Amino acid sequence: MAPATNGGPISYLSGPMAREIHIDSVDGVPRPIIAIGNDYTDGHSIKPHHHRRGQLISSASGVIVLSTAGGSWVMPPQRGMWIPPATEHHVRMVGAVSVRSLYIEPHVIPDLPSHCQVVEISPFMRGLITEALSLPIEYDLEGRAGALMQLIHYEMQQLPVLPLSLRYPAHGPLSALCRRFVQEPNIHETIDRWADALTMSRRSFTRLFRRETGMSFVAWRQQACLLCAMPRLAAGEAVTTIAIDLGYENPAAFTLMFRRAFGSPPLAYLGLRGR
Numbered sequence: 606m607a608p609a610t611n612g613g614p615i616s617y618l619s620g621p622m623a624r625e626i627h628i629d630s631v632d633g634v635p636r637p638i639i640a641i642g643n644d645y646t647d648g649h650s651i652k653p654h655h656h657r658r659g660q661l662i663s664s665a666s667g668v669i670v671l672s673t674a675g676g677s678w679v680m681p682p683q684r685g686m687w688i689p690p691a692t693e694h695h696v697r698m699v700g701a702v703s704v705r706s707l708y709i710e711p712h713v714i715p716d717l718p719s720h721c722q723v724v725e726i727s728p729f730m731r732g733l734i735t736e737a738l739s740l741p742i743e744y745d746l747e748g749r750a751g752a753l754m755q756l757i758h759y760e761m762q763q764l765p766v767l768p769l770s771l772r773y774p775a776h777g778p779l780s781a782l783c784r785r786f787v788q789e790p791n792i793h794e795t796i797d798r799w800a801d802a803l804t805m806s807r808r809s810f811t812r813l814f815r816r817e818t819g820m821s822f823v824a825w826r827q828q829a830c831l832l833c834a835m836p837r838l839a840a841g842e843a844v845t846t847i848a849i850d851l852g853y854e855n856p857a858a859f860t861l862m863f864r865r866a867f868g869s870p871p872l873a874y875l876g877l878r879g880r
Contacts, residue, residue, distance in 0.1 A: 628656055628708050631742050637713040638754050640737035643704050647840075651696040658708040659717060660688040661761065663726050663734060667700030668839040668875070671721065676772040677787070678723050679835045682876045684767060685726040689719050699836040705734050707757065714761050723769035730760045768866065771825070771832050774817030778803055783818075783829075790830045792852040796822050831866055834859075838871050 625643055632639075639658070647667070662669065663685040671678045671686060672695045680686045688694055690711045709717075726734075736753055744750035771787070774780045782799055799822070800810035814822045830851045837847050848859035863871045 628658070628660075628706070632657055632708070634742050636743065636746075636754075637710045638737070638757060639708040639742055640734065640740065641706050641708065641742075642738050643706070645698045645702045645704060647698060647700050649698040649702075653693050653695045655691050655693045656688070656708065657690060658710055659690045661707040661709070661724075661764075662686050662688070663705050663731070664702045666876075667698055667702035668836050669702060669704075670697045670699065670836055671695070672697075673721060674773075675775075676721070676770055677832070678721050678770045679832045680723050680769065681835065681839075681874060683726060683731075684769075685724045685730075685764065687718060687722045687724055687764070689717070689721065692721060694721070697836075699839045705738060707734065707737065707761075709761070714758055716762060721770070723767045724764035725767055726764070727760075730757075730764070733757050733760060768828075769832065771829055772818045772820070774814070776813065776817050779813065779817060783825075786826075787829055787833055790826075790833045790851055792826065792830050794826055827862065827866070831863055834863075834871065835875065838877070839875055844871060 626641060628639070628641060631641075645667075662680070664680070664682060666682050668682070669680040669686065671680065671688070673692060678686060733753060733756055737757060740750050740753070744754070746754075773783050782802060786794065796807055796810060799814075800807050803810060805813070811822060814820075814825070818825050820828070834847050834851065838844070844860065845856045848856045851859065853859040853862070860870050863869075863874070867874050
């Protein structure tokens with residue numbers, strides 16, 4: 606809802622700060638990029654939906670977990686997530702999240718990915734997004750506003766991709782096993798057990814798994830465990846508890862694996878402790 610003054614609404618088309626509005630209400634505004642801010646409480650869930658425009662989301666706090674039919678993505682604080690146009694997705698918030706969204710007209714920015722990605726957001730890009738949120742939805746295409754959006758246009762084409770995705774197979778029985786695994790991840794799950802469940806030889810299974818996910822079973826298993834840990838860490842669960850639940854012998858083993866995968870220990874990576 607737009608705020609009101611003197612009994613009448615302030616138009617977010619010509620006034621500043623487009624906050625707490627839905628993209629559908631302004632989707633037809635003839636602007637290549639629309640910036641909107643929305644605040645969500647811990648545990649808030651947005652049911653499966655899609656947008657006509659592509660969407661780049663970012664937040665300074667909390668963790669966002671996004672799921673589609675083809676995989677899941679975890680976005681820690683200070684990072685971003687690209688969602689292509691018309692991609693149906695479900696979103697879950699862990700912690701209070703102040704979402705900053707850029708909605709981009711399809712085909713306006715060339716060579717944007719056709720699949721979801723978690724991306725690095727530089728301080729410069731973060732500043733551009735903050736400035737974009739201060740503009741009216743129907744900003745002037747000329748002058749400072751237009752130049753600012755043009756800068757965003759260029760920066761969108763060079764956002765570094767982060768390894769925070771988990772691809773699900775299209776193969777039905779294997780996909781079911783993968784989805785079951787992320788409900789109860791365990792680092793000691795074995796290839797032989799999965800191959801037996803699918804009545805396949807070990808060799809046939811490993812070939813199928815790599816073809817369907819682009820990763821080896823061992824790499825996918827580790828990625829699944831680490832990504833499943835992030836929302837729990839953000840919710841305040843102890844590293845020790847999570848490590849043991851995932852099957853690691855001790856917290857140090859979990860922390861070492863996390864650092865090798867992402868370059869920082871868990872709490873530092875999520876901005877919960879100084880690096």
